[in-house]
Amino acid sequence: MSSVPAWLNSSSFSPRARSPPETPPETPPPPRPPLVEALVERADPLMQAGSSGQQEEATSHDVSRSESSRAEQLQAELEKPRIDLNALRQLATQGIPDSGGIRAVVWKLLLGYLPRIRSQWEEELAKKREQYAQFSQELIVNPSEKSRASEASDGDLPSGGELRRESVEGDHPLASGQASVWHQFFQDTELWEQIDRDVKRTHPDLPFFNGADGGSNENQGALGRILFIFAKLNPGIKYVQGMNEVLAPLLYIFRTDPDDKNKEHAEADAFFCFVELLSDFRDHFCQQLDNSEVGIRATITRLSNLLKQRDEELWLHLNVKIQINPQFYAFRWITLLLTQEFDFPDCLRLWDTLLSNKDGPLEILLRLCCAMVICIRTRLLGGDFTDNLKLLQNYPSTDIDGIIVTADRLRL
Incomplete structure (x- = not known):
């Protein structure tokens, strides 16, 4: 069995908050990898030392300032005579601010509806x-x-019109x-x-x-x-x-x-x-292709293989020990592009990343789905068939940015 990265075992991927220890440990714990550190700070405020209202206000201010800066950068890219799609993707995948109609224009560019030459937009x-x-x-x-x-x-056609009129009357x-x-x-x-x-x-x-x-x-x-x-x-x-x-x-x-x-x-x-x-x-919506190399079942198999490659312990637990068929939960995730698994604003945030992927939306969609499973691995490893199926079909509230960061770490 392949070894599981230490950061995958962190309970920070579980939506359940943890209480801080009543007494500090005698020896400091080993440092967490940067990814886990970032996720803990976002998803589990109880783990932060002295999470006061002032700290929360400062964090909120930093996020607002970051979004404002990103909005300015995106606007600057959109005003260029020729749009740099690579630069636009790098900015958009971090999240597009909900202001000024920026997301609407960026999505149209990422989907290829608008041409890269700005002067051609009006005509197109x-x-x-x-x-x-x-x-x-x-x-x-x-x-x-x-x-x-x-x-x-x-009305004014003598012969052909007569034939067509008969057709209409019939x-x-x-x-x-x-x-x-x-x-x-x-x-x-x-x-x-x-x-x-x-x-x-x-x-x-x-x-x-x-x-x-x-x-x-x-x-x-x-x-x-x-x-x-x-x-x-x-x-x-x-x-x-x-x-x-x-x-x-x-x-x-x-x-x-x-x-x-x-x-x-x-x-x-x-x-x-x-x-x-x-x-x-x-092809996922074409029933005749369900069992083909491009059908939905083949795509779900790709997701299962990705999970096996990245977290074999969790894959064995789900697929061998308790035997949950990935189709039971992944079919809806993939065909509906995760629109039913999260609140609407979180869905829009996920789509910023989904549409920004240079390798196409399907590749990042599979990594996002795999990240969703990994982010609740602690609960899944402790659950049986019934508990885990319910958990996967009713995905718990979680940190969307944490899922996106995890998906990025799963890049092949």
């Missing part, structure tokens, strides 16, 4: 937004309106032909109903998606339209339950952009960024 955005408007007009169709439009366009709600717009309409209705059920369940605790005002209804409508258009343009995948959760952070960030023009076109921007993001994960 106008083109994409017009394209989305065309998608909406062509794919979201009322058959009655389409029939009236066809009749109007055929296209009615009871028509069963595959070419019938009504037949397609009823098929679309089934798709709309499936999407609508999931959209209404999206983040029920957030007023943005489920508030009492009309704004949340419009946001739900935007989610539904994006998912419907995506399904129509991707018949091989269509819509799969859970896509709404992956789309939600994008729409939220773009629609809360303080720039009014960007906010107005948030739906179009979210659609194209959703397409870009899903290009790295679309």
Whole structure:
């Protein structure tokens, strides 16, 4: 069995706080590795000597000052004529401050929606937004309106128009032909109903998606339209339950952009960024590929192998001793990009790192998932099948930055 790094055995990775010893030890403990030291200071204030209110206030001030400095650095990068993506990634992976719409612009750049040449942004955005408007007009169709439009366009045509008019007149709600717009309409209705059920369940605790005002209804409508258009343009995948959760952070960030023009076109921007993001994960949503080399089961196996390589003791306990199949918890983690495991602000922070990875989001996603398991290893090693399955399927509140730092240490 490979040796386990000392820092992995630290109880600082457990969300349970530890009480300080009543009497100091006779001999000082061996120094902790820097990673554990940092995690203990963040996650376990009881371990700090004299954690007074003044110290907490000073720490909060330091964090605020650090975020302000990072916001200035990000803004400086965004104002350059040619964006340095490597520099942008290095800053964004540390967390993007929630101010000035910076996160919205940075995410669009990291996802490849905005070009690196700043002078091309306006033209590219106008083109994409017009394209989305065309998608909406062509794919979201009322058959009655389409029939009236066809009749109007055929009115002055003598022969060809007569044939087309007969076709329109024969296209009615009871028509069963595959070419019938009504037949397609009823098929679309089934798709709309499936999407609508999931959209209404999206983040029920957030007023943005489920508030009492009309704004949340419009946001739900935007989610539904994006998912419907995506399904129509991707018949091989269509819509799969859970896509709404992956789309939600994008729409939220773009629609809360303080720039009014960007906010107005948030739906179009979210659609194209959703397409870009899903290009790295679309095989996970295709059931026919589940058992292939690119399917979800192969990805879960990669996660299991990473855990075995980095912490064989914990891997043996979970997979051999108590026999928890990684699919029981990792399927949701991976397919939904961790959107259901943490509070929404923490999810946005994780996505800053997820989208900033130069090797692609899947590689860092697997390391983040592995880090999540390792960060609660003390509790997992002491638990049985039932306790551990419940723990992994209902991940406890923890230090997000600690998970990100641990994931970085797992880099191959």
